[in-house]
Amino acid sequence: MSGSIQDTFFEECEELLEATDEGLTAIEGGDHDPEIVNAIFRAVHSIKGGAGAFGLDDLVAFAHRFETVFDEVRAGRMELDGKLIQLLLRSSDHLSALVEAARDGGQIDEAHHDTLLAALDEYIPEEEEDLTFEPMGLGAPAPVTDLGIMPATPAEPQQETYRIRFRPLKEMYGTGNEPFFLFQALRDMGDLTVKLDETELPGFDAMDMSESYLAWDITLVTKDSRSIVEAVFEFVEGLCELSIEGDGDAEAEANALAALDAMFSAPAAPPAADAAEGEAPAVPFEPPVPAPEPEAKPAAAEEKASAPKAESGMQEQRGGPKPTLRVELERVDRLINAVGELIINHSMLAQQIANLDVSDTRDVETELEGFKNLARDIQEGVMAIRAQPVKPLFQRMARIVREASAATGKTCKLVNEGENTEVDKTVIERLSDPLTHILRNAVDHGVEKPEDREAAGKSKVGEIRLSASHRSGSVCIEIKDDGAGVNRPRVKQIAIEKGLIPENAELTDGEIDNLLFAPGFSTAKEVSNLSGRGVGMDVVKNAVTGLGGRINISSTPGKGSTFTIILPLTLAVMDGMVVSVADQTMVVPITSIVETMRGSDDMINSLGADGTLLSIRGNFVPICDVAGSLGLYRESDRQAGVYLLVETETGQRCALAVDDIHDQRQVVIKSLDGVCGEIAGVAAATILGDGKIAMILDPESIIAASPTAAAFDTERRMSNAS
Amino acid sequence: MKTKVLAIDDSRTIRNLLAATLEEAGFEYHCAVDGREGVDMYPNVDPDVVITDINMPNLDGFGVIEELRGTGINSKVPILVLTTESAPELKSRARGAGATGWITKPFDDASLIFALKRVTGAAA
Numbered sequence: 082m083s084g085s086i087q088d089t090f091f092e093e094c095e096e097l098l099e100a101t102d103e104g105l106t107a108i109e110g111g112d113h114d115p116e117i118v119n120a121i122f123r124a125v126h127s128i129k130g131g132a133g134a135f136g137l138d139d140l141v142a143f144a145h146r147f148e149t150v151f152d153e154v155r156a157g158r159m160e161l162d163g164k165l166i167q168l169l170l171r172s173s174d175h176l177s178a179l180v181e182a183a184r185d186g187g188q189i190d191e192a193h194h195d196t197l198l199a200a201l202d203e204y205i206p207e208e209e210e211d212l213t214f215e216p217m218g219l220g221a222p223a224p225v226t227d228l229g230i231m232p233a234t235p236a237e238p239q240q241e242t243y244r245i246r247f248r249p250l251k252e253m254y255g256t257g258n259e260p261f262f263l264f265q266a267l268r269d270m271g272d273l274t275v276k277l278d279e280t281e282l283p284g285f286d287a288m289d290m291s292e293s294y295l296a297w298d299i300t301l302v303t304k305d306s307r308s309i310v311e312a313v314f315e316f317v318e319g320l321c322e323l324s325i326e327g328d329g330d331a332e333a334e335a336n337a338l339a340a341l342d343a344m345f346s347a348p349a350a351p352p353a354a355d356a357a358e359g360e361a362p363a364v365p366f367e368p369p370v371p372a373p374e375p376e377a378k379p380a381a382a383e384e385k386a387s388a389p390k391a392e393s394g395m396q397e398q399r400g401g402p403k404p405t406l407r408v409e410l411e412r413v414d415r416l417i418n419a420v421g422e423l424i425i426n427h428s429m430l431a432q433q434i435a436n437l438d439v440s441d442t443r444d445v446e447t448e449l450e451g452f453k454n455l456a457r458d459i460q461e462g463v464m465a466i467r468a469q470p471v472k473p474l475f476q477r478m479a480r481i482v483r484e485a486s487a488a489t490g491k492t493c494k495l496v497n498e499g500e501n502t503e504v505d506k507t508v509i510e511r512l513s514d515p516l517t518h519i520l521r522n523a524v525d526h527g528v529e530k531p532e533d534r535e536a537a538g539k540s541k542v543g544e545i546r547l548s549a550s551h552r553s554g555s556v557c558i559e560i561k562d563d564g565a566g567v568n569r570p571r572v573k574q575i576a577i578e579k580g581l582i583p584e585n586a587e588l589t590d591g592e593i594d595n596l597l598f599a600p601g602f603s604t605a606k607e608v609s610n611l612s613g614r615g616v617g618m619d620v621v622k623n624a625v626t627g628l629g630g631r632i633n634i635s636s637t638p639g640k641g642s643t644f645t646i647i648l649p650l651t652l653a654v655m656d657g658m659v660v661s662v663a664d665q666t667m668v669v670p671i672t673s674i675v676e677t678m679r680g681s682d683d684m685i686n687s688l689g690a691d692g693t694l695l696s697i698r699g700n701f702v703p704i705c706d707v708a709g710s711l712g713l714y715r716e717s718d719r720q721a722g723v724y725l726l727v728e729t730e731t732g733q734r735c736a737l738a739v740d741d742i743h744d745q746r747q748v749v750i751k752s753l754d755g756v757c758g759e760i761a762g763v764a765a766a767t768i769l770g771d772g773k774i775a776m777i778l779d780p781e782s783i784i785a786a787s788p789t790a791a792a793f794d795t796e797r798r799m800s801n802a803s
Numbered sequence: 804m805k806t807k808v809l810a811i812d813d814s815r816t817i818r819n820l821l822a823a824t825l826e827e828a829g830f831e832y833h834c835a836v837d838g839r840e841g842v843d844m845y846p847n848v849d850p851d852v853v854i855t856d857i858n859m860p861n862l863d864g865f866g867v868i869e870e871l872r873g874t875g876i877n878s879k880v881p882i883l884v885l886t887t888e889s890a891p892e893l894k895s896r897a898r899g900a901g902a903t904g905w906i907t908k909p910f911d912d913a914s915l916i917f918a919l920k921r922v923t924g925a926a927a
Contacts, residue, residue: 316904
């Protein structure tokens with residue numbers, strides 16, 4: 082049971098940490114809304130509360146210091162200056178690290194932990210009491226036994242008789258405490274006799290209904306210890322006159338007094354026997370008169386009046402957060418699979434109907450169209466369930482940039498844009514690593530050192546812009562820094578040294594930039610802590626490609642570099658054009674197709690030995706024969722006569738030659754990972770209506786492999802350059 | 804008749820813990836995510852006891868106690884404060900507002916139930 086609650090706790094922590102980060106970022110940006118401080122305080126406080134329940138002591142201790150500093154800020158005793166904000170940001174990062182360590186059982190950086198604690202302590206006033214937080218409850222055997230619920234205490238307990246005198250003050254009744262229930266609690270502990278003492282009741286005429294006149298004499302015979310008996314009256318402490326005397330008290334008290342006497346060698350204390358007699362003056366364990374109680378109420382009320390709306394605000398306004406439902410991802414996955422089957426099933430039905438030898442199928446086809454629309458609605462609905470804003474991911478990235486800046490001694494600011502852009506959850510998860518790497522690189526290699534920036538006439542603080550947007554069925558993530566840009570001569574030199582390109586290679590700027598993605602390429606002079614982890618940008622590229630996406634770099638010397646990642650919205654379903662290539666059925670993603678056309682002979686021109694160009698409205702586009710580039714062989718003599726004009730991310734256009742176009746439809750993407758290795762030109766597979774498997778093509782890599790396209794592209798760029 | 808508990812806490816974790824503990828012990832559990840919602844829900848739930856957190860958005864625990872004890876609702880129902888702090892000023896402020904008692908977070912099941920019994924006389 083507590084396991085699943087602990088999971089909830091970690092989920093909640095994520096949200097709370099996000100809120101903390103968001104608040105701190107807002108404060109860093111100069112927003113001084115007191116509600117932001119309140120919200121952060123509450124978030125950290127909730128983390129502490131939950132962590133306490135699970136005995137996560139490190140987390141509790143750190144959250145407590147963090148929270149205490151915030152409490153100071155909240156109370157207006159401390160100014161949020163730049164230095165403190167930086168410390169709080171780092172503390173918030175560390176809090177995330179602690180939560181992660183608690184969840185995944187990892188190690189934390191002790192030295193860093195202690196440094197931060199010490200730094201936070203400097204902001205905490207001396208008198209701040211030590212944290213008395215006992216991890217209790219769930220899991221660990223609770224030290225509750227002395228609270229009286231657990232029947233057996235280890236040592237054979239002795240029966241004891243307690244005489245309790247209990248006289249509530251009128252204030253007690255105002256707090257919802259009820260003597261009867263206290264007696265019930267006592268009754269559960271042993272033999273109880275309750276005697277009402279009504280001697281103070283005045284005559285009926287003199288009675289003030291708001292006064293308290295009654296008192297009780299209680300005798301309890303129990304095996305429970307004195308502290309348990311006292312615990313019953315815990316809540317009415319100070320709201321009543323109370324004395325509790327036990328048989329053993331006389332002896333214990335005498336011993337205690339003797340000890341005291343010995344210590345202070347004071348004159349003999351009043352005879353201990355007094356206490357044992359029972360009628361001794363009551364010794365309440367709190368002053369009988371409730372201290373400044375009457376003051377408290379107006380004060381509290383006043384405070385409330387003076388800050389009526391302080392607690393409202395930000396997105397937490399009433400009716401603000403939409404009600405949500407937490408569902409295991411696995412269930413959604415199952416649903417998505419089922420929807421995928423439904424879509425496949427629809428195409429199968431459609432095919433069956435088409436094959437039927439019936440003259441009039443119009444009615445059925447109309448219904449089938451309705452079925453198709455419904456299936457699409459369901460699919461969109463299911464996809465929407467998995468869609469999440471990239472905000473949490475982006476916020477984590479702020480942390481990466483801070484860490485990277487600290488490690489390199491640079492100052493960088495991360496600006497997020499379009500963080501409400503929604504993307505499939507799995508895509509978001511798998512984006513984390515590539516983004517982390519690119520951002521670290523941006524700080525480490527992209528942004529210059531503060532002095533160099535100043536010399537170049539830029540602000541000392543580097544700016545990295547991370548933005549997300551939807552672009553016709555895809556997601557576009559851009560990471561843009563305002564650093565020095567790619568050092569092209571150096572990149573080229575390294576590539577030559579590493580044997581990636583021949584010494585006399587003539588490369589365009591774009592080609593040089595793209596060398597960064599070449600396997601085994603690294604520009605770092607020495608292996609730095611940050612990016613020199615043996616992981617290069619090629620890994621980033623592979624990760625993005627693995628998501629069915631593309632990555633690009635563009636750079637302007639002195640102005641900075643931009644990485645653009647284009648990803649599919651979802652990894653499950655896409656719109657595709659069903660084509661045939663050398664008697665095989667294949668699917669081309671709609672997103673990459675610009676237009677389709679049936680070509681005639683006069684549109685085809687030859688280029689070089691066996692290259693062909695397609696002339697479209699006066700422009701020439703290289704033709705890439707899909708069958709040829711996939712190594713397929715046509716059994717029929719039918720020639721490719723249909724062209725799909727596609728455009729790559731770099732703006733390169735190419736006409737894919739296929740045999741025929743059959744249909745445009747939604748296909749369910751079935752990954753080939755783990756089924757077979759990577760196949761150039763093939764992105765994934767799908768199941769068609771007739772139950773056959775069709776490959777989903779990757780136009781980008783088909784073009785990359787086409788010699789005609791490559792030759793033509795070089796020519797195009799050379800003519801552009803001249 | 805089960806004893807009805809209205810728990811007000813902005814932390815989902817704590818609400819889940821309370822729900823688990825209280826339902827296990829045979830209480831009827833209701834919850835609200837902040838003070839405002841708690842006070843608004845109060846008349847409908849008509850609980851036998853209220854457990855409230857202190858630090859909450861919209862309306863904090865003190866606000867909850869004041870509103871419940873205040874003229875509008877004028878509740879006599881026991882209100883237990885669930886708090887991570889055990890500072891005496893906090894207890895006295897809560898009591899000044901009319902709180903019945905307090906439970907320190909992290910709570911353990913047994914003392915929570917014990918406290919509830921003490922203020923409601925509940926058998927369950």
